[in-house]
Amino acid sequence: MKYAIGVDLGTSAVKVLMMNQKGEVVNEVSKAYPLIQEKSGYSEQEPREWVEKTTEALKELVAQFDGDVADIEGISYSGQMHGLVLLDENNEVLRNAILWNDTRTTEQCKQIYDIVGEKKLLEITKNPALEGFTLPKILWVKQYEPEILEKASVFMLPKDYLRYKMTGQIHSEYSDAAGTLLLNVGEQEWSKEICDLVGIESSLCPPLLPSHGLAGTLTPEFAAETGLAESTKVFAGGADNACGAIGSGILQDGKSMCSIGTSGVVLSYEETKDRDFDGKVHYFNHGQEDAFYTMGVTLAAGYSLSWFKDTFAKEESFESLLEGLGDVPIGANGLLFTPYLVGERTPYADAVIRASFIGMDGSHDRIDFARAVIEGITFSLNESIEIFRESGKTIDTIISIGGGAKNETWLQIQADVFNAKIVKLSSEQGPAVGATMLAAYGCGWFGSLQECADVFTAEDVSYEPIPENVEKYKELFKLYKDVYVQTKGLNEGLKKFRKS
Numbered sequence: 001m002k003y004a005i006g007v008d009l010g011t012s013a014v015k016v017l018m019m020n021q022k023g024e025v026v027n028e029v030s031k032a033y034p035l036i037q038e039k040s041g042y043s044e045q046e047p048r049e050w051v052e053k054t055t056e057a058l059k060e061l062v063a064q065f066d067g068d069v070a071d072i073e074g075i076s077y078s079g080q081m082h083g084l085v086l087l088d089e090n091n092e093v094l095r096n097a098i099l100w101n102d103t104r105t106t107e108q109c110k111q112i113y114d115i116v117g118e119k120k121l122l123e124i125t126k127n128p129a130l131e132g133f134t135l136p137k138i139l140w141v142k143q144y145e146p147e148i149l150e151k152a153s154v155f156m157l158p159k160d161y162l163r164y165k166m167t168g169q170i171h172s173e174y175s176d177a178a179g180t181l182l183l184n185v186g187e188q189e190w191s192k193e194i195c196d197l198v199g200i201e202s203s204l205c206p207p208l209l210p211s212h213g214l215a216g217t218l219t220p221e222f223a224a225e226t227g228l229a230e231s232t233k234v235f236a237g238g239a240d241n242a243c244g245a246i247g248s249g250i251l252q253d254g255k256s257m258c259s260i261g262t263s264g265v266v267l268s269y270e271e272t273k274d275r276d277f278d279g280k281v282h283y284f285n286h287g288q289e290d291a292f293y294t295m296g297v298t299l300a301a302g303y304s305l306s307w308f309k310d311t312f313a314k315e316e317s318f319e320s321l322l323e324g325l326g327d328v329p330i331g332a333n334g335l336l337f338t339p340y341l342v343g344e345r346t347p348y349a350d351a352v353i354r355a356s357f358i359g360m361d362g363s364h365d366r367i368d369f370a371r372a373v374i375e376g377i378t379f380s381l382n383e384s385i386e387i388f389r390e391s392g393k394t395i396d397t398i399i400s401i402g403g404g405a406k407n408e409t410w411l412q413i414q415a416d417v418f419n420a421k422i423v424k425l426s427s428e429q430g431p432a433v434g435a436t437m438l439a440a441y442g443c444g445w446f447g448s449l450q451e452c453a454d455v456f457t458a459e460d461v462s463y464e465p466i467p468e469n470v471e472k473y474k475e476l477f478k479l480y481k482d483v484y485v486q487t488k489g490l491n492e493g494l495k496k497f498r499k500s
């Protein structure tokens with residue numbers, strides 16, 4: 001029996017997953033790391049920490065494996081998207097990575113529109129200039145830390161840097177490159193035109209592979225440290241949402257997924273590169289060859305719940321925090337939450353907006369707040385679903401993955417708010433499963449990712465929308481949408497009082 005490993009380099013933790021050729025999970029290990037948030041709007045991590053925690057996790061995975069390590073044939077990756085890692089000419093890290101949920105770059109987004117033009121940017125990259133994407137981060141470093149950009153010889157995305165440390169080879173791949181605003185998404189090549197216009201060297205962009213492309217094998221040092229064989233094949237991998245889609249079997253038109261990790265994503269498969277959403281949702285290359293996906297993003301989805309837990313119930317587990325969630329009536333006894341803890345992306349690209357609890361009452365308990373947080377996150381994701389439906393897409397079944405799919409009541413809330421059937425798979429680790437599938441496909445175990453999905457993914461349970469609940473949520477959703485409108489001006493006024 002042969003084995004493959006998927007490494008999911010998430011925002012809250014790295015998860016390593018081993019599966020066998022029959023698609024059975026053999027073991028999984030997870031190691032957490034923190035966010036560095038020095039100022040309001042800033043979000044960074046140390047790339048060294050990703051490598052250390054992945055090494056520890058793989059070492060543990062191998063130590064617990066009772067087969068022959070030479071049978072672990074392939075490894076691949078799923079990575080948090082957009083994060084900027086800059087390397088000097090000796091391939092040493094020049095500064096902390098600036099992450100996808102860092103919104104310091106509003107000024108640089110405006111510069112991109114002024115220089116490139118909104119229309120051309122959309123034509124080439126299929127996406128608008130958003131604070132979270134990589135190019136605005138490069139321009140921020142150019143403007144505020146010019147001595148660092150001068151020393152940079154290449155930029156990398158988070159999982160690409162990890163792969164480099166494991167193989168000694170520098171690459172990126174299409175699905176993650178799509179989130180940089182430097183890729184010509186339709187042509188699948190770096191856009192020299194955009195590099196020239198914004199004044200960055202195109203040599204900063206790493207060579208590109210397809211997601212299942214072979215990037216190399218493990219370095220002798222990495223193999224020795226983890227106990228893996230040097231001959232283990234390492235495949236490029238994909239953006240976490242592309243991998244989440246692969247791991248959920250979103251490999252054909254008409255399939256949709258909701259992922260609640262640190263961020264929240266509603267994603268839909270696209271067969272072609274030319275559907276027009278006018279930049280309202282992201283349009284990226286899939287990890288499946290020559291395919292695409294569109295998605296809307298809530299910046300602080302699972303993060304809103306983990307912020308709430310860390311602030312008000314630090315010592316407790318999510319299970320204990322959410323005990324009794326299903327006993328609180330729809331609408332959390334009159335409490336509404338908007339999850340704008342770090343600003344928002346879809347449908348409002350707004351770095352200034354912040355979260356609110358509306359309707360606090362002396363009778364509210366902690367569990368009412370927890371229910372309001374969960375409902376607010378779900379309403380926010382529903383705004384992306386609304387965009388898809390308004391564009392003519394039918395969304396009646398959604399695969400739900402990520403940490404948020406661990407709670408049954410939340411899954412029913414998703415069904416009722418989205419007014420769609422929610423399917424939970426046997427593993428909620430969609431991105432890690434997708435990464436493992438890329439290794440399995442890369443190793444030649446299957447003729448296509450779809451054939452692999454038929455073996456590696458299985459439905460566990462499904463949740464149908466309850467008509468009476470759907471009606472109540474429709475009424476609440478209208479109120480929820482009004483909170484953004486009503487609090488936008490207040491947050492602009494409060495901005496100068498934030499941590500800076």
Ligand SMILES: Nc1ncnc2c1ncn2[C@@H]1O[C@H](COP(=O)(O)OP(=O)(O)O)[C@@H](O)[C@H]1O
Pocket residue numbers: 010011012013260261262263301302303304305306318319322402403404405406407410
């Ligand atoms: N038992 C649980 N019930 C509900 N939500 C949970 C539970 N465990 C974790 N979560 C949510 O899942 C999030 C982490 O999901 P995960 O997919 O691991 O994130 P990431 O890939 O961003 O690291 C947490 O922020 C938390 O909100």
Ligand SMILES: O=C(CO)[C@@H](O)[C@H](O)COP(=O)(O)O
Pocket residue numbers: 010011012079080081082100101132179240241261262263264265282297
């Ligand atoms: O910015 C995006 C997508 O555009 C995020 O979805 C990141 O890719 C981080 O994902 P998680 O850590 O929440 O899975």
